[in-house]
Amino acid sequence: MSRILAVDDSSSMRQMVAFTLSSAGFDVVEAPDGAVALALAQKEKFGLVLADVNMPNMDGISLVRALRSLPEYKFTPLLMLTTESGPEKKQEGKAAGATGWLVKPFNPEQLLNTVKRVLG
């Protein structure tokens, strides 16, 4: 099973996401911002990318856009972790090529359900 890339500038959020997913048997790699995530994703093909929207050094939307333009990530699920409940960020993310989103705050269960949903 390919690995999951969790991108968030908040280390507590990253820890929570990584711990939840690895407890469920997924293999998770963490990145603190979009630029690091993009570099990692170019080295290894991840099966799913979970990205926070607001981050320094390349935000989540730019990350999604950059990933979607890579041939390896043409069909890969890319999820945004967003606190914006308004439609603008979601639409912006969709336009950049995001598969979907998970609205913060979410609990470990919601996270796991969403991840299982996209990974089938």
Next chain:
Amino acid sequence: MSIDLAQFHRTFFEECFEGIDLMERDLLRMGGGPGGETVNAVFRAAHSIKGGAATFGFAAIASFTHHMETLLDQMRSGTRAISDPAVDLLLRATDALRSLLAAARDGEPLDTARVAGAQAALEAFLGAADAPESTAVAVPAVEQAYLIRFVPAPDLFRSGNDPLLILRELATLGTLETRLDLDTAPAFAECDAESCHMAWSLRLLSSHSRAELQEVFAWVEGSCELDIRLESAAAPPAAVATTGPAVHAVAAPTPRPGEHTVGDGGSIRVGTDKIDALMNLVGELIITQAMLAQLAGALDPVLNEKLLAGLSQLDRNTRLLQEAVMSTRMLPIDSVFSRFPRLVRDLAAKLGKQVRLTTVGESTELDKSVIEKISDPLNHLVRNSLDHGIESPEARSAAGKDAVGTVTLKAAHQGDNILVEVCDDGRGLDRARILAKAREQGIACTDAMSDAEVWQLIFAPGFSTADRVTDVSGRGVGMDVVKKNIAALGGSVELHSSAGRGSRTVIRLPLTLAILDGMSVGVSGEIFILPLSAVIESLQPQAEQVKRVVHQGTVVRVRNEYLPLVDLRQWFGLSGKSRPLHEAIAVIVESEGRKLALQVDELVGQQQVVIKSLEANYRRIRGVSGATILGDGRVSLILDVGAIVRLFSQAQAA
């Protein structure tokens, strides 16, 4: 699955406090000017705290931060100006947020008045238009039959979505009947495996609302045709033609084999006790290494060539290991400097002065334990500069100076020392006034004292030149405490001043508290260690260089300067007879601007020594700052040059 979120709390709090520090620093930087990236950074910090707080179950923090975030969002999008009142309000809010977090972390009682005040002020400022978002509550409903027509756009796969996964999700809401509709599909030969050519007609028996059904399709909204209606109200379902096997384009390419990259390092948080333990072990290793080096000195270099080569490699690696471990304890001094913009801003306002703070060398790294202890002394010096140094804007203008005073914090490496300076361009120290005050307070002094010696009077216990006690500084428990704190770190303080032009306080600190570059000297068969940083030179005095002066003991003339000579043998009451001076060695040391010659029998060498606390293992001894273990296993005392200089001049004055 149940996961205890409490395990992430520590990280969450740490990052919140870091975020608050960052917000505070950047808010101070924003002051009026256009925000740009700075306001974005503050917004991001608030946003992260809010997100984390909501996730980890701190509702009060989340709702408080939500208001800050809203205001910051307006500021970064330009709908609200970055004004001083707004910045002040946000600064006030960061204080409140800090106490909210501390209360949540430590279970301390909360300063509710401050938090409520800040929250009310924020709400008032935002015009109360920012009501918290409400979430719709689903009303339980009876089971109904929905008819759903779902026609994905051909490019649906390209967003990483998969119609089958959506149908699977839908099936969890009730009983789903699916019918695949391939009418829209082109001839097989023309099928593009990357495009979606399928459509579905679905019938779902479910007690969920239509909105909940729509939610399942939320991610593909805009990338599909979707029609959801109740069967009872519906027109006959659209004609469904052939039912064929589901053809599912395989989308995700398989990962390339053999590529298994590990995430880039990043950082981990380690408890300081672990690093301290590591440092301690390195110290023991250095002692062992010194012991081996000493034993090896007695070996025949030809017969033991390989062993000696190995030992010299051990020496090199020990040093590298020591440096590496030390570097893990190092933090940039910025973590201290960054507290000052706020302090200076608040103080200047309180004193009615205009002050600009500049910092130089923020990235200079210091041992963590030094960083923690340097903060209070610096705080004191900066307060002094603002209170006593910088003049009122009127006085400055009258003196032809810029009405805005400047206080500069500087940090730099100098050899094995770190220099931290607090400079101001204020009125400088007043020699006459200091002498007058010193006399008034019964501190020994003469008019013949050099400037440097006069400035040292300020460090006398109880000394204060302030005519009145202000709540900013000048309660008379000032500079002596600063000096004591710095001395406890193995450092020294020097004052420089120029009347009308300003003053400069230089703090000299060792790089680390655990290891010292020392000069070992022999007295009566004992070895003592002098900190190399205090040693200026050593010489063998000629008979004509040495003079006895009435009431002042022996002095030695070095480069036209008469320096008091202290015989360490007498000083420590050691046995044996002192050698005649011209056979002994005088080591010239300096502390706090005063020089002294120490008489010793011989110079043994220079070496790094691991400082062991004498206080923790025995008791405090005046003139001795610690002890170390020599290569041969003997214990050697490390001399406190500052204390010896001080004790000596007290003995003279008495």
